[in-house]
Amino acid sequence: MKTLFYIGVFIFLAGFAMKKIKSEKVSPNIDYSVNIMSENTKNEPNYTKVDKTNEISQPKTKIVYLRGLGKYTPSDLYEFKKYVEDSYGYKCVIGDNVPTIREMYTSDGNSLEGSDCILKLYDHNKFTIYITDENLVTGDLQVRGVTYLNHNTIIIESGSYNKDTVLHEIGHTLGLEHCDNPKCLMAINNDEYETNDFCDNCKRKLKK
Ligand SMILES: [Zn+2]
Ligand SMILES: [Zn+2]
Numbered sequence: 001m002k003t004l005f006y007i008g009v010f011i012f013l014a015g016f017a018m019k020k021i022k023s024e025k026v027s028p029n030i031d032y033s034v035n036i037m038s039e040n041t042k043n044e045p046n047y048t049k050v051d052k053t054n055e056i057s058q059p060k061t062k063i064v065y066l067r068g069l070g071k072y073t074p075s076d077l078y079e080f081k082k083y084v085e086d087s088y089g090y091k092c093v094i095g096d097n098v099p100t101i102r103e104m105y106t107s108d109g110n111s112l113e114g115s116d117c118i119l120k121l122y123d124h125n126k127f128t129i130y131i132t133d134e135n136l137v138t139g140d141l142q143v144r145g146v147t148y149l150n151h152n153t154i155i156i157e158s159g160s161y162n163k164d165t166v167l168h169e170i171g172h173t174l175g176l177e178h179c180d181n182p183k184c185l186m187a188i189n190n191d192e193y194e195t196n197d198f199c200d201n202c203k204r205k206l207k208k
Helices: 014-024 074-088 114-121 162-173 200-207
Strands: 063-068 091-094 127-132 136-138 141-146 153-157
Touching (some): 074 127, 114 127, 114 153
Parallel strands (some): 063 127, 127 153
Antiparallel strands (some): 136 141
């Protein structure tokens, strides 16, 4: 069965979620900044603009923690470590796995809801990629990965496109939105192409 998978930056409920996160955990030493989502993300579910007042960003560190979430395959963490270190030059640290809790799941209990996972797992001081074998969704969409723009927490459902997915999601954490070029890693669904690379336009934005 071929299900349509989206690689999603997850925007809906973002304002709410970020406000809640900020009130729970605030670190005074972090330089907060946030991009406002532009209008070219019409394919996203229940699109809502991120309010400039809900400011959040990843710490200015190049250490990335990789952790299993719920049911996961330990060797996958080493696969992701290689992709992230080879492509971005970050230092990856494999951390303990994290058990899931009821609040991370959809109401039927069958899937992990990406928004709730990020809300529960977010730590302002650590850039962390959580890898799971469980079914990952945002709302009604099956997704391979979720994060926010300029955020520091990524959830990935391990599968056939792990390299593309992790490079794409990290692109979001660096401020890249979805790209219209279907061959670009930041295309919303680039299954047909295995370029493993950003288009020139996205590369330019990454260098800024
Ligand atoms: Zn995306
Ligand atoms: Zn692009």
